[in-house]
Amino acid sequence: MYSTDALQQVVEVAAEHAARVDTDGVFPAEAVGALRSSGLLGLTLPEQVGGLGAGPVEFTEVVGELAAVCGSTAMIYLMHAAAAVTVAAAPPPGMPNLLSAMATGEALGTLAFSEKGSRSHFWAPVSTSTMTERGDAVGLRADKSWVTSAGHADVYVVSTGSPSGVAGEVDMYAVPGATPGLSVVGSFSGLGLRGNASAPMSIDTTVPVGARLGGQSAGFGLMMETVLPWFNLGNAAVSLGLAGSAHAAAVSHVGGARLEHVGQTLAALPTIRAQIARMGITLAAQRAYLAMAATSVGAPDDATLTHVLGIKASANDAALTITESAMRVCGGAAFSNHLPIERAFRDARAGSVMAPTADALYDFYGRAVTGLPLF
Ligand SMILES: Cc1cc2nc3c(=O)[nH]c(=O)nc-3n(C[C@H](O)[C@H](O)[C@H](O)COP(=O)(O)OP(=O)(O)OC[C@H]3O[C@@H](n4cnc5c(N)ncnc54)[C@H](O)[C@@H]3O)c2cc1C
Structure with a gap:
């Protein structure tokens, strides 16, 4: 169960900065900082990894309260939570500390799904991945069209076509923000959610197989x-x-x-x-x-x-x-x-x-x- 006091503290910070975040189109750093220290980034994660073990009803309550004061903060929170539950469902074996980092607020996550080539059809990435000869690493090549928290997230859950090359087979990898070959290639200036930093990203990198969520083609x-x-x-x-x-x-x-x-x-x-x-x-x-x-x-x-x-x-x-x-x-x-x-x-x-x-x-x-x- 989450503390309503902790939520109210975040809500106050988000409300204080919401108008400026919108007018200037800047990432809501203060609200995200408050979220990191509130414990709410781990709202839906298991208590064993430092989360709060809350369910979908509490999740919608928290998101709704954030959105009522700052849409950008709420969307950034939602993208983190969506990434976090996905990591929890299939933790990448090579990143044993990732889930607790996402639960405790050390690591802000997001989803990098939508692609220039398949637009809103995120379930059909046109990006490619290639297994190295030794079979212990995978080359990822993707043009992501919109990634909320681009350049601010600590970890990106990235979708790509599977190395199998079979149409419809998708893999997902947890890619740390500091990984060489992961770059924000544009800016975001939208009609709304102007603090989201939902910018395009280019991914041309190699990650260990242990960064994959689930088995091959489980994405x-x-x-x-x-x-x-x-x-x-x-x-x-x-x-x-x-x-x-x-x-x-x-x-x-x-x-x-x-x-x-x-x-x-x-x-x-x-x-x-x-x-x-x-x-x-x-x-x-x-x-x-x-x-x-x-x-x-x-x-x-x-x-x-x-x-x-x-x-x-x-x-x-x-x-x-x-x-x-x-x-x-x-x-x-x-x-x-x-x-x-x-x-x-x-x-x-x-x-x-x-x-x-x-x-x-x-x-x-x-x-x-x-x-x-x-x-
Ligand atoms: C503020 C913001 C933040 C975002 N953040 C992220 C993020 O963090 N991660 C991420 O992966 N993506 C993100 N996205 C991308 C988003 O999920 C969509 O992929 C994107 O908005 C689609 O825009 P598009 O122009 O490519 O749509 P298009 O695919 O070109 O769609 C154009 C129109 O066609 C319609 N259409 C398309 N397919 C169908 C269908 N099968 N049936 C009926 N109608 C259809 C659509 O409804 C729409 O009206 C974000 C988008 C926004 C606006």
Whole structure:
């Protein structure tokens, strides 16, 4: 179980720096520093390695609270957690201390999956890996298109095509940030999540076979069984954290902003009240769906796969609608940055295009419920 005091301390630091992180497009070093010392980087890792042993429900709570104050910090945290649970599922034998370093905050991790060649289809890397003649090392060659925490992470969980060369076979390696041949080759300047440092990276290096997560060609299974559920839950929690903060700011604004000539607040307008109601109801329904999906991932049943596929898409789209409504009901006050709504509006645009994208997930969901293979 995590300490709510520890979370609140991180939330305060993240909130203090969020506006500057967004305006200047800088990595939230203070918030990440607070996360490192809070113990929360090990939230979902086993207690035996120094983690807190929490499950998916607690994970979505923590991510949601971070997102409500700083979307960039929440996304950086989510990418670390997704990398950490994947390392925990298949620890690389040559890196016996990696998991405890990720649990205790010494090592910030991230996922380097998306590639220039296969775009949002992260499950189909076009990158290559080649086993050395002695069979104890692997050459990796990859052009990664977006890597959150690029240049700031201590370890990158990198996907590549397997040395088998068989289409669809994927390997995953834990690559330390200081590895020669691992380089950030561009900068990140996005509409939202501007502190993410989600920059392109080039990988042209050789790593020991012992850095591999699981056996050869185990990467695709890890993506589907471990990364997908945790990433989708966390990404949905980011969307709802952002939507929740926009909704709260909108409720507060329309209840306080006055039309002095008629002696009323904006909340006296029925159209505004109806939009506030729709936002609140959608948010409540999505939060309930997220709690159900997280519970289901913690104790899998027949519906877990569809919940995992459905929750990210629906929360991403709900956040688009809610943050847009918040902008609308708050008028110029939101547009001109007087309220903490336009940042949430911009940050919320990222969720649906982060892979698996919302549109891809709707297709997968439809396939799952109609008995078609996902791929
Ligand atoms: C802020 C941010 C941070 C990111 N961080 C990381 C990270 O840390 N690690 C990482 O690996 N990646 C990361 N990504 C990359 C992300 O996961 C996606 O790969 C990327 O956003 C896809 O963009 P694209 O232009 O290549 O999409 P495209 O693949 O070109 O998609 C364009 C459109 O086609 C649609 N589409 C594509 N395939 C399908 C399908 N099968 N069915 C229906 N519609 C489809 C998409 O939904 C989208 O609307 C990040 C992205 C963002 C925006």
